[in-house]
Amino acid sequence: MDPAGFIPYPLEHVHRLIEPGPVLLVSTFDGRRANLMTNGFNMPVSHEPPLIGLIVGPWDHSYAALRERGQCVLAIPSVDLAERVVDVGNTCGRDTDKWRRFGFTPVPAATVEAPLVAECFANLECTVADDRLAGDHHLWILRADRAWIDPDRRGAGEFHHRGDGTFSANAATVDLRHRMTKWQYLTQP
Ligand SMILES: Cc1cc2nc3c(=O)[nH]c(=O)nc-3n(C[C@H](O)[C@H](O)[C@H](O)COP(=O)(O)O)c2cc1C
Incomplete structure (x- = not known):
C-alpha cells in the first residue's frame, strides 16, 4: 500500500471500475x-x-444480425427488470425465443426492422454508422435515428453492471445543473 492508501488493482478487472452502462x-x-x-x-x-x-x-448470435441488417434497437430497462435482463444475457437466441421465454413484448419500430421492447422505459432505433472496429474490437458505432421514452415507466431508473455480476441502481439524483456553467446548453430540457 502506498501513502495515499491505494493498493494495486488487477488490470483485467479495470472494466469493473469504469463499466459505464446502463445495462441495455x-x-x-x-x-x-x-x-x-x-x-x-x-x-x-x-x-x-x-x-x-x-x-x-x-x-x-446478435452479431450476425447486426452485421447483415445494419440495424438494432437499444432498449433501456429499469432496475425492476434486472433479473429477467440478466437471464436474457445467459441464453442464446439461436434456438430460443427469448421474448416469450423471459416475458418481453416486441413492438414495431418506426424506422428499423428490429422491434422496440414494450417493457423498457426508453427505446432507441439505431443504424450502424461505422463498423471499422467491429472485427478487431467488436465495437459498433451506432447512430440513433429515432428515440422513444415513457417517462412514467422510468421508475427506479436504469441500472449498471459492475462487471462482476453485481449491479448498481441509479437511486438519488444529484442535480448540479446550475454548476454546469460551461455546458449550460446540455441542461436545457
Ligand atoms: C449483465 C450482462 C452484460 C453483458 N454485456 C455484454 C456486452 O456488453 N457485449 C456482449 O457482446 N455481450 C454481453 N453480454 C453477453 C450476451 O448478452 C450473451 O452472450 C447473450 O447470450 C447473447 O445473446 P444472443 O446469442 O442471442 O445474441 C452480457 C451479458 C450479461 C448477463
Whole structure:
C-alpha cells in the first residue's frame, strides 16, 4: 500500500471500475426472427449526430444480425427488470425465443426492422454508422435515428453492471445543473 492508501488493482478487472452502462437490451432482426441480448459495454460517442458505441461480439448470435441488417434497437430497462435482463444475457437466441421465454413484448419500430421492447422505459432505433472496429474490437458505432421514452415507466431508473455480476441502481439524483456553467446548453430540457 502506498501513502495515499491505494493498493494495486488487477488490470483485467479495470472494466469493473469504469463499466459505464446502463445495462441495455439489444433487439435485432435477422430477416426471420427478432432476438434480444443483454449489453453492459456501451457509451455515448457524440451529441450531434447522436452516436453510441456498443460492444457486440461474434460469440453473440446478435452479431450476425447486426452485421447483415445494419440495424438494432437499444432498449433501456429499469432496475425492476434486472433479473429477467440478466437471464436474457445467459441464453442464446439461436434456438430460443427469448421474448416469450423471459416475458418481453416486441413492438414495431418506426424506422428499423428490429422491434422496440414494450417493457423498457426508453427505446432507441439505431443504424450502424461505422463498423471499422467491429472485427478487431467488436465495437459498433451506432447512430440513433429515432428515440422513444415513457417517462412514467422510468421508475427506479436504469441500472449498471459492475462487471462482476453485481449491479448498481441509479437511486438519488444529484442535480448540479446550475454548476454546469460551461455546458449550460446540455441542461436545457
Ligand atoms: C449483465 C450482462 C452484460 C453483458 N454485456 C455484454 C456486452 O456488453 N457485449 C456482449 O457482446 N455481450 C454481453 N453480454 C453477453 C450476451 O448478452 C450473451 O452472450 C447473450 O447470450 C447473447 O445473446 P444472443 O446469442 O442471442 O445474441 C452480457 C451479458 C450479461 C448477463
